[in-house]
Amino acid sequence: MPELPEVETVVRGLRPDVVGRTVTGAWTDWPRVLDGTPLAEVTAALKGRTVAGLVRRGKYIGMDCDGCYLVIHLRMTGRLYMSERPEGDDRWVHFSLALDDGRHMAFSDSRKFGRVTLCSSLDFLEEKLGPEPLTLSDADFANIIQGSSRAVKTFILDQSKIAGVGNIYADESLLRAGIHPLTPVNKLSKARTRKLGAEIRRVLQDGIDHEGASISWYRKPDGNKGESQQHFLVYGRTDLPCKLCGTAVQRTVVGQRGTHFCPKCQRL
Numbered sequence: 001m002p003e004l005p006e007v008e009t010v011v012r013g014l015r016p017d018v019v020g021r022t023v024t025g026a027w028t029d030w031p032r033v034l035d036g037t038p039l040a041e042v043t044a045a046l047k048g049r050t051v052a053g054l055v056r057r058g059k060y061i062g063m064d065c066d067g068c069y070l071v072i073h074l075r076m077t078g079r080l081y082m083s084e085r086p087e088g089d090d091r092w093v094h095f096s097l098a099l100d101d102g103r104h105m106a107f108s109d110s111r112k113f114g115r116v117t118l119c120s121s122l123d124f125l126e127e128k129l130g131p132e133p134l135t136l137s138d139a140d141f142a143n144i145i146q147g148s149s150r151a152v153k154t155f156i157l158d159q160s161k162i163a164g165v166g167n168i169y170a171d172e173s174l175l176r177a178g179i180h181p182l183t184p185v186n187k188l189s190k191a192r193t194r195k196l197g198a199e200i201r202r203v204l205q206d207g208i209d210h211e212g213a214s215i216s217w218y219r220k221p222d223g224n225k226g227e228s229q230q231h232f233l234v235y236g237r238t239d240l241p242c243k244l245c246g247t248a249v250q251r252t253v254v255g256q257r258g259t260h261f262c263p264k265c266q267r268l
Helices: 003-020 041-045 123-130 138-142 151-155 167-177 190-209
Strands: 023-028 053-057 059-064 068-073 079-081 093-098 104-109 117-120 250-254 259-263
Touching: 003 053, 003 059, 003 079, 023 041, 041 068, 041 117, 068 079, 068 259, 117 190, 138 190, 151 167, 151 190, 151 259, 167 190, 167 259
Parallel strands: none
Antiparallel strands: 023 093, 053 059, 059 068, 068 117, 079 104, 093 104, 250 259
16 A cells, blocks of 8 residues: 555645646546546536645645645555546546646546545644654654553554554554564653654655655656655565574564564564
């Protein structure tokens, strides 16, 4: 599933193409992608409106159409890109938004888990998501991640606690912080908690700088791959040497998620 760096890269890539453009229509070949709203209602609500902004909140994309909003969740295999055709350039496009320059913002999703939601505001995202990790101070992060008996990896994957961190960047952050993913949150010292907050910010920013990780379906809006996967220290490296100490990386399952860790750098 695209995580914060991938979604941020998509938003940055699309902004020059969509912000300032006027919506002229919408298309779908699979109405369920619209999260229960009929296509005619989506078209009527957006047609003639100017795209005033495109933002990321956690793993969600919010498109401000002059006070009316589309919220897009890419889920596992969702992609967004610009196309000359409403049906896009691949066989998995299930929704597109027509713009006044004759192009279409196409939403491709082979697994059909992604959703496009019409709404009157983005307030509901604030109700379900925790704060953005990139703007959290070490002290604020330490205040959030305390007291729980849950495994630390499970905690930081909880989007209601911290928005945008997913499986890949959780593994990378925990390695850099020297914390075993099964460590209970309430067993972490304040110093280690602050260290983890700093490493999460660092890992996510590195992911943005490398324009996301293309290890599966994720592509940038221009169709090219991101490069974050070339810089992983632990994720996906089962039985390969840890890039920090050379010990063989191990894999386990934490909260039903495949988890990679170094048994030497991250002692339980």
